[in-house]
Amino acid sequence: MKNNKLVTVMAIMLVAILLVGTIAVVAVLKLTGEDKKEEPTIDEVLEASVDIPEVTTNLASNDFIKISFKIETDSKEAKEELEKRDFQVRNIIIYELSEKKSEELQGVEGKKGLEETLKTKINSLMQDGKIKKVYITGSILQ
Structure with a gap:
């Protein structure tokens, strides 16, 4: 038992x-x-990205810059919102560049700094999603 x-x-x-x-x-x-x-495929990145056409503006150092961007969002809804906010994005870009001197935009660190600043400022506008990355797609500094 x-x-x-x-x-x-x-x-x-x-x-x-x-x-x-x-x-x-x-x-x-x-x-x-x-x-x-999983990381998104390039097709998914392109579907959620917006091209910002070339912006030409004066810098604080009396030089000028021609620059264009591609902005990656986190969703199609965010892309649609960003396309509607195109004028606000261009305004932020012009304001940010007008405060920069040409020396601040030269080199990798200067460009990365601009991308991060723009990402932060544009994200403050967004309501339907977030900006994942800002890419500089063209840049001429004179």
Whole structure:
């Protein structure tokens, strides 16, 4: 009788351990699976991007710049909103460039700084999505 109880308790404990282990494995796989977001394809990036045509403006250093951009959004809805806000985006670009000196825009760091500044300022306008990245697609500084 005593052996029978011992075997029953051991079987129950073994089943409980297996059940807890299975739940832990499933939870870990589910949580790590959600973190692995796939990068969008180039077609998806293009579908959610807006071209900003060439802007020509004076800089603070009395030089001038011709520059164009492609702005990547996080969704088609954000793209549609950004297309409607084209005039506001161009206004932000002109204001930002008018405060820059030509030395500030030369080199990789200067261009990256401008891209990040524009991203932040344009994101403050957005209601239906976010700007993921701002790309400079053309630039002539004189």
